[in-house]
Amino acid sequence: GENVEQHPSTLSVQEGDSAVIKCTYSDSASNYFPWYKQELGKGPQLIIDIRSNVGEKKDQRIAVTLNKTAKHFSLHITETQPEDSAVYFCGSSSGNTGKLIFGQGTTLQVKP
Amino acid sequence: DAGITQSPRHKVTETGTPVTLRCHQTENHRYMYWYRQDPGHGLRLIHYSYGVKDTDKGEVSDGYSVSRSKTEDFLLTLESATSSQTSVYFCAIRRDPEASEFFGPGTRLTVL
Numbered sequence: 001g002e003n004v005e006q007h008p009s010t011l012s013v014q015e016g017d018s019a020v021i022k023c024t025y026s027d028s029a030s031n032y033f034p035w036y037k038q039e040l041g042k043g044p045q046l047i048i049d050i051r052s053n054v055g056e057k058k059d060q061r062i063a064v065t066l067n068k069t070a071k072h073f074s075l076h077i078t079e080t081q082p083e084d085s086a087v088y089f090c091g092s093s094s095g096n097t098g099k100l101i102f103g104q105g106t107t108l109q110v111k112p
Numbered sequence: 113d114a115g116i117t118q119s120p121r122h123k124v125t126e127t128g129t130p131v132t133l134r135c136h137q138t139e140n141h142r143y144m145y146w147y148r149q150d151p152g153h154g155l156r157l158i159h160y161s162y163g164v165k166d167t168d169k170g171e172v173s174d175g176y177s178v179s180r181s182k183t184e185d186f187l188l189t190l191e192s193a194t195s196s197q198t199s200v201y202f203c204a205i206r207r208d209p210e211a212s213e214f215f216g217p218g219t220r221l222t223v224l
Contacts, residue, residue: 042218043215043216045215046213046214096209097209098210098211099157102155104153
């Protein structure tokens, strides 16, 4: 079945450094790829998303890149800050229902 | 924040009792989803709805039923709760399959 693999499961960086999280999907028909940030005790918050007709999208310190040939997409956070510490989830979806399949999540820790 | 509320936010119940969780939206979005989130499993789709009275199963639908009699409300029912259904439940909404998906704050359910 459809599957999304996310790596790494945990990531620790120093404040100011960059962080990169990568996801690989299995369904070649996937055409929508969101990224969510989840803080403790809260629901996932959409931070950026990309569609298959675009290779890269940027929003301030956050960027997502998509490689459809290799079926992987990545989240890039530059100039990390302690408030970026959270769990990040990637997702992919396709078809008429838009059902999302999520990766397992990455716990990002930004050390001051 | 997207206009999504979930009730109750916390519930403790006993094995064998029925439980209903409610998701309410003020965005008039057509698509609504129920997920559960468990350590090591990420977010998994239980059921979803693509319109009033139109619902379908997700990845982990056994033991759950849903109903949607109004656009704004999507109910998740555990007919006879089991300890394996102890989890955090999230509702999400989407205008259409091509649009972004937004999550509610979650309900923490404990089945003793």
